[in-house]
């Protein structure tokens with residue numbers, strides 16, 4: 521295969537998570553056991569240093585009808601408001617009318633914040649269910665995959681283009697990036713929000729690796745991709761969302777100078793060696809150590825007769841459960857708030873999803889799959905903590 525970013529063929533396998541089911545598809549009871557499995561393996565490009573999956577599950581399989589809703593958690597909604605405010609300050613009041621296009625706009629949570637700032641908004645969302653939810657909530661949303669063709673069909677320029685958490689799972693990477701350049705006004709700002717690979721490595725958050733995430737970016741390699749299409753990042757900051765996300769501000773090349781904070785972040789990448797192959801080789805070894813540690817913990821809790829539930833049924837949790845082999849041998853169920861997952865079963869390990877408000881007795885231990893909401897989870901479960909329920913965080917990204 522060729523590198524998805526630079527076309528080089530010097531790719532080295534660095535982390536093999538085996539065959540895994542498509543982790544965003546929670547199963548209806550009648551589907552249990554018939555879910556397909558696909559290779560989940562990370563390779564590293566020796567030319568541009570981009571980590572990426574070497575197997576592509578078709579986008580129509582993955583994004584036709586996903587059930588992830590942005591609006592479900594408060595901290596995510598707060599984050600989207602911050603992003604809207606940040607970008608609005610940059611666009612300033614020089615424009616009498618302001619417009620924004622959101623790619624992968626989900627249920628419209630991000631666009632609602634732009635609407636309240638007076639923007640004319642348009643969402644593009646590939647999941648039909650989710651696009652309907654957005655339209656019903658008054659956020660105009662086209663049910664399509666965004667790419668160069670979609671951009672031509674929409675046929676207008678936007679002052680702001682936003683892409684939160686979609687830029688790393690683009691099968692049509694170059695067509696999408698071209699589409700963004702086409703749709704961005706001359707002085708417009710493209711806000712790209714992506715999981716930051718440097719943080720994934722530092723936190724050992726390998727569960728962020730799943731089939732939808734074809735690419736794992738640091739600033740150095742996303743910059744290479746943008747430059748290839750006449751775009752350039754001029755500013756960025758690290759947000760705690762999803763355990764460490766980069767919020768990058770991009771414009772047409774040579775329109776705005778780089779900020780000091782972007783230059784500092786690039787220097788930190790160099791000194792941490794997060795773009796070096798050696799770091800990726802170590803990553804694989806560290807993941808296996810984590811597996812031994814977690815299984816030892818769960819074994820001892822089980823031996824002590826403790827009742828263990830999973831906290832949250834996030835998509836990424838399935839990577840972890842399947843790779844570690846954590847199913848009914850350890851956990852009774854996954855406790856979740858997202859009602860779209862009610863009555864479903866986790867792919868691969870077949871753990872039933874139970875709604876938090878329907879739980880009759882709490883467990884002795886929560887194995888927290890939704891670890892990125894640590895602060896929120898600990899704050900919401902004060903009474904359980906007081907009565908001695910343990911919350912075990914397999915990944916600790918700090919109080920994000």
Ligand SMILES: [Zn+2]
Nearest residue numbers: 523526565568
């Ligand atoms: Zn490459």
